[in-house]
Amino acid sequence: MRFLTAALCAVLAAAPAVARPVSYPGGVTLMQELDPMMGSALLHYTPDRHYSVGGRYLRLREAEANLAGGQVTWLARRWNMPSAQANVYVTGMAGGAWRDGETARPGGFVEAQADWENRRVMLMGMARLTHADNLGTSDMQMARIGWAPYAGDYGDAHLWLFAQVMRDSAMQDEVQPAIVGRILYRTILVEAGVTDRGGLILNSVFRF
Amino acid sequence: MKTMFIALLLVAAPLAAAPTPEAVTVKVNGLVCDFCARSIEAMMKKRPDVSGVHVDLDKGEVHLALKANATLDDPTLKKLITDSGYAVTGIERRASPAGREFQARPQ
Numbered sequence: 001m002r003f004l005t006a007a008l009c010a011v012l013a014a015a016p017a018v019a020r021p022v023s024y025p026g027g028v029t030l031m032q033e034l035d036p037m038m039g040s041a042l043l044h045y046t047p048d049r050h051y052s053v054g055g056r057y058l059r060l061r062e063a064e065a066n067l068a069g070g071q072v073t074w075l076a077r078r079w080n081m082p083s084a085q086a087n088v089y090v091t092g093m094a095g096g097a098w099r100d101g102e103t104a105r106p107g108g109f110v111e112a113q114a115d116w117e118n119r120r121v122m123l124m125g126m127a128r129l130t131h132a133d134n135l136g137t138s139d140m141q142m143a144r145i146g147w148a149p150y151a152g153d154y155g156d157a158h159l160w161l162f163a164q165v166m167r168d169s170a171m172q173d174e175v176q177p178a179i180v181g182r183i184l185y186r187t188i189l190v191e192a193g194v195t196d197r198g199g200l201i202l203n204s205v206f207r208f
Numbered sequence: 209m210k211t212m213f214i215a216l217l218l219v220a221a222p223l224a225a226a227p228t229p230e231a232v233t234v235k236v237n238g239l240v241c242d243f244c245a246r247s248i249e250a251m252m253k254k255r256p257d258v259s260g261v262h263v264d265l266d267k268g269e270v271h272l273a274l275k276a277n278a279t280l281d282d283p284t285l286k287k288l289i290t291d292s293g294y295a296v297t298g299i300e301r302r303a304s305p306a307g308r309e310f311q312a313r314p315q
Binding site for chain 2: 078
């Protein structure tokens with residue numbers, strides 16, 4: 001049970017760091033994550049610049065468990081500065097969690113995320129409270145700092161390097177560091193990284 | 209001579225009255241991310257009055273080429289940029305006889 005909860009939280013931790021979770025009116029975004037423990041997909045639609053709605057599915061491979069549900073993200077505040085942008089998002093997800101062959105029970109999470117970036121530096125922090133009737137409750141925090149080796153022009157491929165730390169109550173409160181590389185090209189974002197324990201991180205985002 | 213002058217006027221008049229495409233430069237705050245700025249391009253591509261769009265991340269500017277006869281007023285333009293996620297700080301317009309004030313991205 002504890003492992004399942006830990007795996008669930010570890011999976012959820014990676015998702016919001018990938019990209020801006022609210023797009024432009026009419027925009028559709030597909031986000032995918034993969035690591036040694038899980039596969040995940042989130043498809044969201046932005047009807048208004050203030051929020052997005054979508055559906056998320058997670059597959060916890062080692063735990064043979066699943067989580068699926070609807071997700072709403074609200075852009076609570078945005079600061080547009082001459083050479084930087086900052087955002088605060090609040091996200092809620094509600095759905096069901098189940099192990100293979102078992103009945104789904106209600107589950108979901110609430111989350112707050114903040115970021116600041118200019119063309120060479122990015123800071124991001126988030127906190128999440130997760131609960132599922134059959135998985136328990138846990139809390140998690142994560143922080144990222146990113147650096148772009150160069151400031152590319154519009155249309156160029158853009159490279160970012162991130163250092164990331166995460167603390168999870170379901171993982172003995174251990175702080176787990178990771179390094180992640182990101183390439184952006186037009187409406188495609190791809191990330192690859194590794195945790196300090198050798199776990200592979202592969203994320204991608206496609207915006208339509 | 210008089211006939212020639214009238215003929216010249218008849219030929220030149222339509223040319224003089226021909227609409228001149230407009231080039232618009234929008235100064236924007238928050239324009240730091242290529243991936244995110246694609247929202248501006250996506251929003252503008254929906255417009256029948258925009259023939260080209262280019263984003264200058266260095267200057268924080270969005271450059272638009274409007275089609276001949278097209279008008280895109282400031283409030284509409286400001287709303288489009290705001291909906292894309294950015295803050296407009298200024299709008300500059302000028303005639304673009306050649307329609308090539310910048311390297312417009314064909315649509």
